[in-house]
Amino acid sequence: MNEQLDNHIHKLRTQRKVSQQELADAIGVSRKTISTVETGRFTPSVVIALKMARFFDVPVESIFTLME
């Protein structure tokens, strides 16, 4: 678990009724990548973060936040 980075991917997916597989296919990564990013086991690159932000149509800061 990444102790510095928090994310709201699960919340955003649930709100928009999007599965991990659908999100993965939309941004061109594997479902495993989404799953591990969501649980904080893997920190993605800026490219993936930006692709997610574009997919959900929100700023990156709404998906990823630094823990205080």
Next chain:
Amino acid sequence: MMSVNTLSKAEQENLLLKKNAILCLVLGLFFVIDSTHELGGWELSGRWALLYLPVLLLFFYMLYLLLNVSKFSRGVAKRAFWTGRFEDEYAEYLNARGYKFGYGVGFIGLITFSLFADLILADETTALISMELWAQLAAASMLIGYALPVIYGLAKDNE
């Protein structure tokens, strides 16, 4: 079950990484069992031949995996198979972690034996171990060191 062709490139890369890690694990175990045959001084006759059975089974499983991996890698993951580089970030991360562990295990094992072989092993055992066996054990530890973190990383899941 989805066929390989309907999977996205990222999913194919994950599948290739998984098969590759299993192949490394099987190959590593094959080397370990094969070298214990030499260390134990088994004769391939009578009831001792039964102890060689897992080696044969692993050998055939390894051949099957080799065919499977090379057949599978004709698809879009072909570049990943030959270059060992993955476009999917998590696959690339796991692959790098596997190499790191494999290197670490091999390095620590070799350094330990180079420094303490005389203390760890009896004189007769050191004389029994050939260069071929040392090489097999080093390769086995590196292969297993690569495979285990990759398989563990791919096995953990939560949808």
